[in-house]
Amino acid sequence: MESLGIRQESLLYKYVRITAVVSLYWAVSISMVFVNKYLLGGSSGHDKDAPLFVTWFQCFVTAVACILLSQASKVFPNLITFPEVGHLEKSKARQVLPLTFMFVGMITLNNLCLKYVGVAFYYVGRSLTTIFNVIFTYIMLGQKTSSPAIVCCAVIIGGFFLGVDQENEAG
Template sequence: METTRKESLFFSYFKITAVVALYWTVSITLVFVNKTLLGGSSMGDKDAPLFVTWFQCIVTTAACLFFAYTTKLFPSIINFPEVGNIEIPKAKKILPLTCVFVGMISMNNLSLKYMGVAFYFVGRSLTTIFNVIFTYMILGQKTSMSAILCCGVIIGGFWLGVDQENLAGSLSPLGIIFGLLSGAFVSLNAIYTKMVLPTVDSSIWMLCYYNNFMAIFLFLPLIAITGEIPAVLSIINEGSLKYWGLMTVGGLFGFAMGYVAGLQIQVTSPLTHNVSGTAKACAQTVIATWWYSEMKALLWWASNWVVLGGSLAYTYVKQREMRAVHSTAKPQQSDLSQKNEEELKC
């Protein structure tokens, strides 16, 4: 009996470790693939970051259709919602989220284009701050003083990192601007996703399909307005097999991120997912400095640790507050149930 329990614990820990490793691998690989595509080295002066993002939306949409079709063939193996038909009433309700989604993935890729992978974590670290601001402005939810103090630590780490990048001569003002906008859109995307999910019966994959399908059309005028059409035509005429392969891989890994993130939450918890994501970003920074042979000052590394510490502290504080709310709600529910039982007896 004891041996069986130990084996069960071993396989449980092994499963968790494997899922976390898969999440790290997919997420870090996606960042490096996108950096290769957006850094300008793959296609010389053929610079079209919005086209890259648009193409990845097409790949994600195609992946959704593929897995929906495969589910019909092998329902016992694959479980994917039926997608393909766009219902206009649902599309109208989802459209505001899709606009935010387009802004989010555009700013994500543009911030990655103009800043190094090593600084990517710090450059986008104010997402938490925007989350506090928009949660209050849109949902009317206030944040505790403890959580606000953690936000102050994150801001301090961000400014220290910006200062160190500036001293090193590698600071990109555009990278910082796009990083800040990226953080704002990531926060808005999370809030609007929560608001819109009931429209698609809380199906993340259905929402993913609607978002990416509609984003394909929203990106077209943006690509034209930003003057990317000559670069796009050049890419279509001269793009190598390696380049298109990287474009496809980037789209598939972007699609896979939705699955592995949900899987990690499923086998662990939302708190562990946040901690894992923060730790992954730290590991990504270390890998990037090694991969690109970058030498960083001690205070530069300190900024990363300050942001990491502030982010983990914020996650811990919010988790404790949620537990306190749940523990308070349970006795109230119990008292209400008891009162209802007494009323029924009467």
């Protein structure tokens, strides 16, 4: 019986941890979109033509943060765990390079999109990622999607067209 109590406690701990991580991701992601929209201008009156600089600066700060966290994990190993930064193997770098270009491209295009459209429509457009995941999962992996998931995709597509209509109304 005691082992069951410990197991339930650890399961509860896992659920709480997962919920906290997802909530933190949502908060950071949404905050980053609004900060980028503010930096890139548009309706705020601070129209700056700097989406590429913003992308570069975000990547630079990320690299510096990774280096600092790597060093901090050596000084405080009980508090911080982070992989060692600095040693780069050419074979691994070649494998990761296409993903790196895709990531930088994604951030750049996100920033360009935010420069020219509203945050609400940006999120509507971003929701189309789900549709492309379903399509690419079928094409590349050969996995079929359930009927309820297809219905959800239809709702997302309907929301996209409604968002396009509203974006046109807003000018």
